[in-house]
Amino acid sequence: SYELTQPSSMSVSPGQTATITCSGDILAKKYARWFQQKPGQAPVMVIYRDIQRPSGIPERFSGSRSGTTVTLTISGAQLEDEADYYCYSAADNNWVFGGGTKMTVL
Amino acid sequence: EVQLLESGGGLVQPGGSLRLSCAASGFNFGIYSMTWVRQAPGKGLEWVSTISGSGSSPTYYAESVKGRFTISRDNSRNRLYVQMNSLRAEDTAVYYCVAGYQLLDLDYWGQGTLVTVSS
Numbered sequence: 001s002y003e004l005t006q007p008s009s010m011s012v013s014p015g016q017t018a019t020i021t022c023s024g025d026i027l028a029k030k031y032a033r034w035f036q037q038k039p040g041q042a043p044v045m046v047i048y049r050d051i052q053r054p055s056g057i058p059e060r061f062s063g064s065r066s067g068t069t070v071t072l073t074i075s076g077a078q079l080e081d082e083a084d085y086y087c088y089s090a091a092d093n094n095w096v097f098g099g100g101t102k103m104t105v106l
Numbered sequence: 107e108v109q110l111l112e113s114g115g116g117l118v119q120p121g122g123s124l125r126l127s128c129a130a131s132g133f134n135f136g137i138y139s140m141t142w143v144r145q146a147p148g149k150g151l152e153w154v155s156t157i158s159g160s161g162s163s164p165t166y167y168a169e170s171v172k173g174r175f176t177i178s179r180d181n182s183r184n185r186l187y188v189q190m191n192s193l194r195a196e197d198t199a200v201y202y203c204v205a206g207y208q209l210l211d212l213d214y215w216g217q218g219t220l221v222t223v224s225s
Contacts, residue, residue, distance in 0.1 A: 033212065035151070042202060042215040043151065086151050090210035093166055095141070095153035 002026035004087050004098035011104040012077045020101045022087030023069040029091035032070040034063060037084045037100075046085075047072060077105050108132040108214045110203045115219030122193050122223070128186040128203030128216060136160070136181040139209045142188050144199035145218075154201070155188060158209060171197075193223045 004024040012018040022032060031050050035043035045054055047063035050070055060075045074081055082105040087098040114126040128140070142154040155177040156166045165177050176189040186203055200218040207213055 030210065035212075037151075042217050044215075045213070084150075088151075088212065095156065095166075095210065095212075097143075097151040097153065100150040 002089075002091070002094050002096045004089060004096050006085075006087055006098040006101050008099065009102040009104070011106060012074075014079060014105055015076050018074040018077045018081070018103060018105075020072045020085050020087075020103065021069055022071070022098050024089070024096070024098075025068060026089045026091050026094065026096055027065070027068040027070060030089050032063070032065070033088045034061075034070075034072045035086045035088060036081075037086065038082075043086065074103075077103075079105050081105055108205070110205060110214060110216030112201065112203045112216045112219035115201065115221045117222045117224065118193055119225050120194060120223055123189070123191045124193065124221060126188045126190065126201055126203075126219060126221070130184045130186065130203075130205065133205065133214070135184040135205075138205045138207060138213075139211070140177075140179060140186045141204040141206060141212060142175075142177065142186075143202045143204055143212070143215075144197075144221075145202070146196070146199045149199075152199070156206075156209065157186070190221070193221075195223050197221060198223045 006022040034047040037043040050065045051063045109131045111129045137159045141156040157177045161179045174192045202218045203216040204212045205214040
């Protein structure tokens with residue numbers, strides 16, 4: 001079975017750039033998505049197909065890839081960006097989430 | 107506007123059964139794959155099960171629920187279901203209904219329904 005590995009937590013100061021990495025063999029087969037989840041709320045997709053941003057998602061959110069590692073970048077982090085972030089990919093009838101990264105903005 | 111509304115959660119004893127439902131609206135339900143994703147209290151997201159738009163075989167299950175959970179759908183009613191049997195304490199979670207344009211996609215999420223397995 002596949003796994004996706006991301007840091008469990010990180011912190012960033014308001015206005016600074018936050019980067020969250022996610023790595024795993026499954027990423028050699030398929031694109032990644034990133035989901036943002038705030039307390040008590042359902043996840044919201046912020047990046048799909050590694051680098052695409054859904055409509056309504058602020059431009060400060062971007063994605064990139066290098067080999068089997070994908071990165072979510074938040075340029076100029078805002079207080080409202082404090083949340084859990086999950087990477088996700090699926091291939092060969094495996095649907096896989098990363099363990100989640102708790103991002104604190106302070 | 108896409109809406110997914112889960113229902114059927116609640117408190118159930120270990121070994122018991124529960125059936126969750128998800129009512130879909132605002133999109134062409136019959137061409138979207140549907141997935142259940144769960145989240146135990148304070149934990150991360152876990153994929154549970156997926157069914158294709160037509161509902162035809164195969165259906166897909168996480169090892170942790172295989173043989174105990176059954177996913178199904180009624181395209182005439184725009185409804186997704188999961189029948190959960192032999193429930194365990196570790197099945198306690200918020201269960202989300204998720205729609206995907208392709209089998210592996212997770213595009214639209216419901217707000218979730220809480221299942222608590224406890225005596």
